[in-house]
Amino acid sequence: KNQVEQSPQSLIILEGKNCTLQCNYTVSPFSNLRWYKQDTGRGPVSLTIMTFSENTKSNGRYTATLDADTKQSSLHITASQLSDSASYICVVSAQVDMRFGAGTRLTVKP
Amino acid sequence: EPEVTQTPSHQVTQMGQEVILRCVPISNHLYFYWYRQILGQKVEFLVSFYNNEISEKSEIFDDQFSVERPDGSNFTLKIRSTKLEDSAMYFCAIDRLTNTGELFFGEGSRLTVL
Numbered sequence: 584k585n586q587v588e589q590s591p592q593s594l595i596i597l598e599g600k601n602c603t604l605q606c607n608y609t610v611s612p613f614s615n616l617r618w619y620k621q622d623t624g625r626g627p628v629s630l631t632i633m634t635f636s637e638n639t640k641s642n643g644r645y646t647a648t649l650d651a652d653t654k655q656s657s658l659h660i661t662a663s664q665l666s667d668s669a670s671y672i673c674v675v676s677a678q679v680d681m682r683f684g685a686g687t688r689l690t691v692k693p
Numbered sequence: 694e695p696e697v698t699q700t701p702s703h704q705v706t707q708m709g710q711e712v713i714l715r716c717v718p719i720s721n722h723l724y725f726y727w728y729r730q731i732l733g734q735k736v737e738f739l740v741s742f743y744n745n746e747i748s749e750k751s752e753i754f755d756d757q758f759s760v761e762r763p764d765g766s767n768f769t770l771k772i773r774s775t776k777l778e779d780s781a782m783y784f785c786a787i788d789r790l791t792n793t794g795e796l797f798f799g800e801g802s803r804l805t806v807l
Contacts, residue, residue, distance in 0.1 A: 617795075617796075626784050626786075674796075683736045683737070685735040
C-alpha cells in the first residue's frame with residue numbers, strides 16, 4: 584500500500600536553531616518527492632522537488648535529501664525564523680498516484 | 694500574482710444545500726486537481742481532471758461530487774447535497790507541466806456546513 588509517514592508530528596524550536604524533518608514512504612514505483620510548506624489556512628507552497636537520481640537539493644535555508652534505496656527523505660531548515668512556523672508536507676508521486684503525508688507542524692519561538 | 698484563484702474564500706451553508714466552488718487558473722493548463730483538508734488533518738486527494746475529463750478520483754469523490762469546466766477556463770467543484778462532514782478547506786491545484794507532480798495550489802475555499 585502506498586503510504587507516506589512523516590515525523591515528528593510536531594516540533595517546537597527557538598528562533599535561529601536548525602531542525603530536520605523526516606519523511607518515509609512506501610510509494611512505488613517512485614516518480615518524485617516534494618516538500619511543501621503550508622501556512623495555517625493557506626494553500627501548500629512548493630519548496631523542493633526531487634527525482635530518483637537526486638540526493639540533495641537546496642532552496643535558500645531549506646535543504647532536502649533523498650535516499651531512494653531506503654525510501655527516506657529529510658528537510659533541513661537552517662537558522663530558523665519565526666516565519667518558518669508552518670506545516671511541512673511531504674508528497675510522493677508514483678506515476679498517476681500522489682500521496683500526501685500528514686505533515687509536521689513546526690513552531691518557531693522567539 | 695497567484696497561479697490559481699479560488700472563490701469563494703469562505704462559504705457557510707446548511708446541510709443538504711448545493712455548493713459550487715470555483716477555481717480560475719492564470720493561464721491555460723491541462724491538469725487540474727481538487728483536494729480537501731479537514732481541519733487538523735492531512736490533505737486528501739479528491740479528483741484529477743485532464744483534457745476536460747476526469748482522469749482519476751478517490752473514494753471520497755462519490756456521486757455527491759462533480760467537476761466541470763463550464764467555459765473552458767473556470768474549473769468548478771460541485772457538492773450536490775452537503776453533509777456536515779463536508780466541512781473542510783477545498784484546494785484547487787494545477788500542474789503547470791505534464792503531470793510531473795509540480796502542483797500550484799490555490800488559497801483554498803473554506804466550506805462550513807451547519
